[in-house]
Amino acid sequence: MKGKTDNIYIKSALKKLVQDYPKLLEHKVEEPYKLHLNILEYSKRTKFLLELAGGTSYLNFFIKNYDKYYSFYKSIPAEKPVIIILDNDDGFNTIINTIKDIKITLAYLSQIEVKP
Structure with missing residues (x-):
């Protein structure tokens, strides 16, 4: 947000x-x-650690590079999903296209629910 x-x-x-x-x-x-x-509340810490500071460009970078930059962190696998809520503006299509390009999410693409 x-x-x-x-x-x-x-x-x-x-x-x-x-x-x-x-x-x-x-x-x-x-x-x-x-x-x-x-x-998620954006802060200096989220920007420094996750490269998330609000806006489509930050979120798009995070999604595209998640595996590349964050795979070295050791943690327990997530038990709950991450829900991304987007404004219905120009950034919406950018994020959806990024998600479609990630092969691992293709199995779940049919579960994406777009509501007006």
């Missing part, structure tokens, strides 16, 4: 769609909602 209010809009949208996406958000009695996801 690059805009200052993007995270607020995403959280607000999830609250309205809690019935449709119960795995992402849970209605609680003691708290209004409990998110079952983390939303």
Whole structure:
């Protein structure tokens, strides 16, 4: 998310769609909602460590070069997916085309859901 209010809009949208996406958000009695996801907050650290600072060019670079630059990090394989939410602007097609070019994701391409 690059805009200052993007995270607020995403959280607000999830609250309205809690019935449709119960795995992402849970209605609680003691708290209004409990998110079952983390939303990345860009910082100097994310830029330094991950080359992520917001915007399509950073995200595109990260996706294209993930295997090349990050394969030397040893970690437990991820148990949960990464969800990328894009604005419907010029950058959208750039990211989708990058994802289509990565051979390992071809098996999952049919699972990409584009919603207006």
